[in-house]
Amino acid sequence: MGQIQASIQRVREKLAQLEEKYDRRPGSVRLLVVSKRRTVEEIRFATVAGVVDFGENYLQEAFGKCPFLEDLPLIWHFIGAIQSNKTRQIARHFSWAHSVDRLKIAERLDRECVGRPPLNVCLQVNISGEKSKSGIDPECLPELCAQVSSLPSLRLRGLMALPAPMQGFSAQCRSFMEARRLFEDLAPLSASRQFQHWDTLSMGTSNDLEAAVACGSTLVRIGTGIFGSRPV
Ligand SMILES: *Cc1c(COP(=O)(O)O)cnc(C)c1O
Numbered sequence: 560m561g562q563i564q565a566s567i568q569r570v571r572e573k574l575a576q577l578e579e580k581y582d583r584r585p586g587s588v589r590l591l592v593v594s595k596r597r598t599v600e601e602i603r604f605a606t607v608a609g610v611v612d613f614g615e616n617y618l619q620e621a622f623g624k625c626p627f628l629e630d631l632p633l634i635w636h637f638i639g640a641i642q643s644n645k646t647r648q649i650a651r652h653f654s655w656a657h658s659v660d661r662l663k664i665a666e667r668l669d670r671e672c673v674g675r676p677p678l679n680v681c682l683q684v685n686i687s688g689e690k691s692k693s694g695i696d697p698e699c700l701p702e703l704c705a706q707v708s709s710l711p712s713l714r715l716r717g718l719m720a721l722p723a724p725m726q727g728f729s730a731q732c733r734s735f736m737e738a739r740r741l742f743e744d745l746a747p748l749s750a751s752r753q754f755q756h757w758d759t760l761s762m763g764t765s766n767d768l769e770a771a772v773a774c775g776s777t778l779v780r781i782g783t784g785i786f787g788s789r790p791v
Contacts, residue, residue: 593782717759
């Protein structure tokens with residue numbers, strides 16, 4: 560437990576340093592702790608350090624853990640690939656979905672949220688140009704944004720990027736700058752009411768944290784940097 564708390568403290572300090580180094584407003588980068596393949600106990604230790612935002616990739620796994628943490632006011636973020644037959648459970652049990660990349664998924668999530676608090680949504684964009692990766696093609700992004708922003712039970716918050724792992728600050732920045740440009744190009748739409756919550760650029764993991772903050776990330780998703788390498 561002491562170890563998890565210490566690593567969270569270290570990541571927080573690092574984030575504060577990076578905010579200062581890259582002229583970002585203090586506290587402008589939110590820490591999402593990625594708890595996939597971590598136990599209920601490990602998550603509890605993280606909450607002792609004051610973490611409330613947790614990210615999970617796999618629905619079944621999340622369901623094995625969330626019920627045991629219901630006594631805590633946690634905010635659950637779904638960050639894995641979304642299958643259309645899983646939208647109901649995602650809408651019911653998560654506050655955020657970071658990985659929406661198709662209208663069909665967005666429409667299903669929207670329907671499942673009727674009469675419930677709105678679901679915060681980021682559109683996952685494919686910036687690494689890799690054919691196999693999930694995420695929407697940047698060319699199709701403006702249209703998807705317009706469509707998703709008109710769905711009444713979703714709150715469109717911004718973009719999510721998960722570039723292919725790369726070594727080196729400048730290579731990492733190339734991808735992240737592309738995401739940032741897309742994020743900013745879409746921001747003028749935020750003058751419209753449907754777009755008023757456009758405030759989140761979800762990018763950066765343990766491996767490319769610094770580049771992400773340098774390039775304007777507002778939410779970093781950190782797993783191994785806090786818990787150590789994941790059990791297989
Ligand atoms: C696993 C995962 C992360 C965290 O990666 P780490 O290298 O463990 O920090 C972030 N985002 C997504 C979408 C992930 O699946």
